[in-house]
Amino acid sequence: MAFLTDRKRATGWGAAKSGTEHFWAMKKSSVALLILIPFFVFTFGGILGSSFEEVQAYYARPFPAIVAALTLIVGFKHFNDGFQVLVEDYVHGIWEKILILGMTCISYGAAAVGVFAIAKMAL
Amino acid sequence: MPDVNRGNRPLSPFMIGQYYRPQLTSVTSILTRITGNAMIVAALMIVWWLLAASTGPEYFAYANGFVTSWFGDLVMFLSVWALWYHSLAGIRHLIWDNAMMLEIDKAEMLGWMVVIGSGVLTVFSVVVLW
Numbered sequence: 473m474a475f476l477t478d479r480k481r482a483t484g485w486g487a488a489k490s491g492t493e494h495f496w497a498m499k500k501s502s503v504a505l506l507i508l509i510p511f512f513v514f515t516f517g518g519i520l521g522s523s524f525e526e527v528q529a530y531y532a533r534p535f536p537a538i539v540a541a542l543t544l545i546v547g548f549k550h551f552n553d554g555f556q557v558l559v560e561d562y563v564h565g566i567w568e569k570i571l572i573l574g575m576t577c578i579s580y581g582a583a584a585v586g587v588f589a590i591a592k593m594a595l
Numbered sequence: 596m597p598d599v600n601r602g603n604r605p606l607s608p609f610m611i612g613q614y615y616r617p618q619l620t621s622v623t624s625i626l627t628r629i630t631g632n633a634m635i636v637a638a639l640m641i642v643w644w645l646l647a648a649s650t651g652p653e654y655f656a657y658a659n660g661f662v663t664s665w666f667g668d669l670v671m672f673l674s675v676w677a678l679w680y681h682s683l684a685g686i687r688h689l690i691w692d693n694a695m696m697l698e699i700d701k702a703e704m705l706g707w708m709v710v711i712g713s714g715v716l717t718v719f720s721v722v723v724l725w
Contacts, residue, residue, distance in 0.1 A: 499692070502685050509682055513675065516641065517724040520671070521663050524655045527648045540645070547638065554631050562606065578639075586642040589649035 494553060501550035505543070512543040531593035544586040552579035619706040620699075627684040630677035637674035640667065675720050680713035 515536040519527055531537050552575060559571045608625045611617055640662055647658030661667055687705045690696050696705055 499689070502689065506682060506686065509678060513678065513720060514723065517675075517720065520644075520724075521659075524648065524652045524659075527655070531645075531648070544642070551631070551635060551638065554628075555635075558628060558632055578635075582639055582642045586645050589642070589645040592649040593645075 494556075498550065498553050501546050501553065504546045505550060508539065508543045508546060511539045515539055528593055531590055534594070537590050537594040541587050541590045544583050544590075548579040548583035552576055555579075619703050623684065623706040623709055627681060627688075630681040630684075634674055634677050634681070637670055637677075640670065672717075672721070676713060676717040679716040679720070680709065683709040683712045683716075 519530045519536070522530070531540070555575045556572050559568055559575075563571060605614065608621065611621055611625070615621065644658050644662045647655045662671070687709055690705070691702075696702060
């Protein structure tokens with residue numbers, strides 16, 4: 473530590489000491505979703521409203537199953553990152569932490585349930 | 596800095612209307628956040644529907660009945676619009692992140708493209724998927 477000047481230790485960190493990773497993560501997931509979302513809308517939208525047997529057969533196919541699983545994983549990560557910014561902007565104190573923690577549980581939980589369901593139908 | 600006001604300061608976007616007139620850029624910006632967060636309803640419905648589809652015919656009939664009811668249809672229709680709106684607004688942000696098209700006339704043109712484009716894509720989706 474003694475070899476670094478105060479200026480060197482501060483450069484690049486900003487007032488919050490972090491945030492670049494969050495920004496970059498949202499940018500990556502947003503570009504990924506630009507590719508995934510059109511595929512998901514027209515695969516899921518096409519099978520919604522069909523019978524149980526048709527849905528089971530549809531998600532036994534690789535393309536719809538992989539698109540749906542990827543969209544849920546990347547989509548819920550993107551949602552959770554975005555919700556975190558919403559909370560950080562408007563809510564402060566203990567509720568800021570409770571809301572971010574709670575929505576993180578819901579996001580990862582929902583993504584896991586969705587991927588489990590798709591895997592069960594696909595395999 | 597004990598004299599700095601750390602609370603009770605007006606927060607964006609709650610300054611719209613009270614301190615600033617609504618503008619195309621500010622309204623399309625807040626709609627990006629509203630659509631992005633509102634889609635959690637449709638997302639959880641889709642996860643539930645997939646879980647039911649992987650469980651069995653009876654549970655699927657129950658979940659599918661709810662998701663394809665008039666209420667489910669309404670949520671899905673609004674969410675398709677929200678999805679296209681949020682996607683186009685996201686492209687706008689990816690452009691702005693490169694310090695491009697930030698001039699007022701170009702920023703407002705992008706705003707209209709997001710509004711009109713999301714409507715066109717929603718109509719297209721409904722026609723294709725009906």
